[in-house]
Amino acid sequence: xxxxxxxxxxxxxxxxxxxxxxxxxxxxxxxxxxxxxxxxxxxxxxxxxxxxxxxxxxxxxxxxxxxxxxxxxxxxxxxxxxxxxxxxxxxxxxxxxxxxxxxxxxxxxxxxxxxxxxxxxxxxxxxxxxxxxxxxxxxxxxxxxxxxxxxxxxxxxxxxxxxxxxxxxxxxxxxxxxxxxxxxxxxxxxxxxxxxxxxxxxxxxxxxxxxxxxxxxxxxxxxxxxxxxxxxxxxxxxxxxxxxxxxxxxx
Amino acid sequence: xxxxxxxxxxxxxxxxxxxxxxxxxxxxxxxxxxxxxxxxxxxxxxxxxxxxxxxxxxxxxxxxxxxxxxxxxxxxxxxxxxxxxxxxxxxxxxxxxxxxxxxxxxxxxxxxxxxxxxxxxxxxxxxxxxxxxxxxxxxxxxxxxxxxxxxxxxxxxxxxxxxxxxxxxxxxxxxxxxxxxxxxxxxxxxxxxxxxxxxxxxxxxxxxxxxxxxxxxxxxxxxxxxxxxxxxxxxxxxxxxxxxxxxxxxx
Numbered sequence: 001x002x003x004x005x006x007x008x009x010x011x012x013x014x015x016x017x018x019x020x021x022x023x024x025x026x027x028x029x030x031x032x033x034x035x036x037x038x039x040x041x042x043x044x045x046x047x048x049x050x051x052x053x054x055x056x057x058x059x060x061x062x063x064x065x066x067x068x069x070x071x072x073x074x075x076x077x078x079x080x081x082x083x084x085x086x087x088x089x090x091x092x093x094x095x096x097x098x099x100x101x102x103x104x105x106x107x108x109x110x111x112x113x114x115x116x117x118x119x120x121x122x123x124x125x126x127x128x129x130x131x132x133x134x135x136x137x138x139x140x141x142x143x144x145x146x147x148x149x150x151x152x153x154x155x156x157x158x159x160x161x162x163x164x165x166x167x168x169x170x171x172x173x174x175x176x177x178x179x180x181x182x183x184x185x186x187x188x189x190x191x192x193x194x195x196x197x198x199x200x201x202x203x204x205x206x207x208x209x210x211x212x213x214x215x216x217x218x219x220x221x222x223x224x225x226x227x228x229x230x231x232x233x234x235x236x237x238x239x240x241x242x243x244x245x246x247x248x249x250x251x
Numbered sequence: 252x253x254x255x256x257x258x259x260x261x262x263x264x265x266x267x268x269x270x271x272x273x274x275x276x277x278x279x280x281x282x283x284x285x286x287x288x289x290x291x292x293x294x295x296x297x298x299x300x301x302x303x304x305x306x307x308x309x310x311x312x313x314x315x316x317x318x319x320x321x322x323x324x325x326x327x328x329x330x331x332x333x334x335x336x337x338x339x340x341x342x343x344x345x346x347x348x349x350x351x352x353x354x355x356x357x358x359x360x361x362x363x364x365x366x367x368x369x370x371x372x373x374x375x376x377x378x379x380x381x382x383x384x385x386x387x388x389x390x391x392x393x394x395x396x397x398x399x400x401x402x403x404x405x406x407x408x409x410x411x412x413x414x415x416x417x418x419x420x421x422x423x424x425x426x427x428x429x430x431x432x433x434x435x436x437x438x439x440x441x442x443x444x445x446x447x448x449x450x451x452x453x454x455x456x457x458x459x460x461x462x463x464x465x466x467x468x469x470x471x472x473x474x475x476x477x478x479x480x481x482x483x484x485x486x487x488x489x490x491x492x493x494x495x496x497x498x499x500x501x502x
Contacts, residue, residue, distance in 0.1 A: 095346055103479070104469050139469035176486035177428040216354050216485040218390035224353050231482035234467040235427035 008036040008044040009140045011133045015048040015072070022056070024065040031137070032058070032065050043070070049136055049144025051075050075142045079164075079182035079237050080106040083230065084156055086193025087116040088223040096223040097128040101135030101145035103227075103234040106186065110150040113201055116193025116222075118150040125149075153190075153201055157208050163188050166210040169225045170202065173212025176229060180213055182237025189213075189233070191226045259287040259295040260391045262384045266299040266323070273307070275316040282388070283309070283316045294321070300387055300395025302326050326393045330415075330433035330488050331357040334481060335407055337444025338367040339474040347474040348379040352386030352396035354478075354485040357437065361401040364452055367444025367473075369401040376400075404441075404452055408459050414439050417461040420476045421453065424463025427480060431464055433488025440464075440484070442477045 010028045012018075024032065032038045038058045044067070046054045051074050056067040083105055088096060100108055110118040125147070132145045151159070164185035169192070173179075180189075190197075190205055197205070206212075215228040261279045263269075275283065283289045289309045295318070297305045302325050307318040334356055339347060351359055361369040376398070383396045402410070415436035420443070424430075431440075441448075441456055448456070457463075466479040 099475055099478070102469065102471055102475050103467055138472060139467075141469045171489075175489050177483065180486075214486070214489040215482070216390075216489050218353065218355050218392045218485075220353055221389060224350055227350070227478065228354070228482040228486060231466070231479040232428065232486050234469075235431075235465070235479060235483050238422075238426050238465040238467050 006140075007042075008032065008038060009137050010044060010046045011049055011136050011144070012046050012054075013048050013050075015046055015054055016050070016052045016074070018069065021059070021066065021068050024067060025063075027133075029063065029065045033061050033063075038065070045140060047136065047140075047142050047144070049133075049142075051077060051142050053142045077106070077143060079184060079233075080186040081230065081233050082107040082109060082186055082188050083226055084109045084111045084153075084188060084190040085226045086111055086113045086191060086197070086222055087118045088221065088226075089194045091120075091124075092221070092223045093120070093124065094127065094131065096226055097145070097147065098131045098135050099227050100230055101132040102139045103230045104139065104141055104143065105145055105230050105234075106143065107146040107148060109148045109156055111156055111190070111193075112150050112152050113193045114198045115195040121150050153197075153204065157204060160188060160208070166190075166205075166208065167213045167229065168197075168202070168205045168210040169215055169229055170197075170212045171214055171219070173214040176213040176215050176232045177236070179211060180229065180232045180236060182233060187233070189226075189229045191222055191229065194222045257391075258293075259283065259289060260388050261295060261297045262300055262387050262395070263297050263305075264299050264301075266297055266305055267301070267303045267325070269320065272310070272317065272319050275318060276314075278384075280314065280316045284312050284314075289316070296391060298387065298391075298393050298395075300384075300393075302328060302393050304393045328357070328394060330435060330484075331437040332481065332484050333358040333360060333437055333439050334477055335360045335362045335404075335439060335441040336477045337362055337364045337442060337448065337473055338369045338371075339472065339477075340445045342371075342375075343472070343474045344371070344375065345378065345382065347477055348396070348398065349382045349386050350478050351481055352383040353390045354481045355390065355392055355394065355488075356396055356481050356485075357394065358397040358399060360399045360407055362407055362441070362444075363401050363403050364444045365449045366446040372401050404448075404455065408455060411439060411459070417441075417456075417459065418464045418480065419448075419453070419456045419461040420466055420480055421448075421463045422465055422470070424465040427464040427466050427483045428487070430462060431480065431483045431487060433484060438484070440477075440480045442473060442480065445473045 060066040164183040165187040311317040415434040416438040
């Protein structure tokens, strides 16, 4: 069991295709056997990060872990958020990836802008994949953050398909909670690099239908703005209707 | 000038009391002389972190920096947010402090809860003060994040004065954007430690008028929930009315 008493949760990319009994190897087996120390008979949750959630019964624990699939359900993607993000400074993308994954962002599209390029992408990609998987375990979600290789803003704009909404983070925009919604389908949110988008880039975004949203009275770093728009989006899609009297009980 | 072309900005706690010419020493002098390399005649911004903003003209640059105060204004505190935060895991409070400071949170009150205590506070306090100052420079704000020593939840509750609103982050709350507002006066937001508040603690918060707010469909880590409520609050207080056509121009 996790420290809060809930069952452990693992990422199994082949989960949807597997049969009634599956064999777990590699990092997820290590996590189950050594980190959370599951025992035969225990139940754990699992996802393939692409919409499938399952409950597993552990059969055998060793270098590989054998488990039986007790239940397997597929959850349709609801509101999706794709974040087009300029390069933050230094290593600040590390925790950005972790937090976007926890918040349920669908896809991170690093964008090379005129004032900043993702020089470190190749060197950090594997680490970010690991952080996205760790966040998936933590959040117990059915959908894993996808991390795309960097493209230019022009390339991102020409590849963008139909979208539910398009937002660009800029200080002169409208207050984000009045605009950012968790809409059915995929919304796009664009955030400039640490030195900001150029005027040409802002014009191109405006011409492509991106509406300005403001996230704070103060200037935010790139990764803070990216996180803030993801937070407002995630918060808009959460909760159980208007506030009523709260029950007691667990957190 | 900063990389985005805006003037440099420094934190001078004695700014409000100073006369027409001030002498800057220590870390802020180093920052001006060595990091942003100001020259005599250049203008820089400054704050005391307690509501005063000033424009300075640099007179002399050396181990100490002399400057003339060209303009000094005091901004009243607007909406304030005090965050009662349970202990996150490991070193995760480091970036939490930085991000809360950037977002304009007024005060971080670490809360020792039954399932988690701030064991590292004494060891990390100086680092967090530095991070709060660095974020103040970045955000160019007149108000600096205050970081209080940890207290128990019971002590925090009995010390709490009049508040504009009281929110507690919990998955069964109402969607945060429907509840969290940037209200005049001070709002309180409470977030549990990594293993959550206990039932007794949640009941005590409810009895003290804390309304449940939900921040995401997925489970969030302590520091992510703290950041998310701060983001929704900061975003609610930003912006320039409803979205209209965006002008071009700088970010």
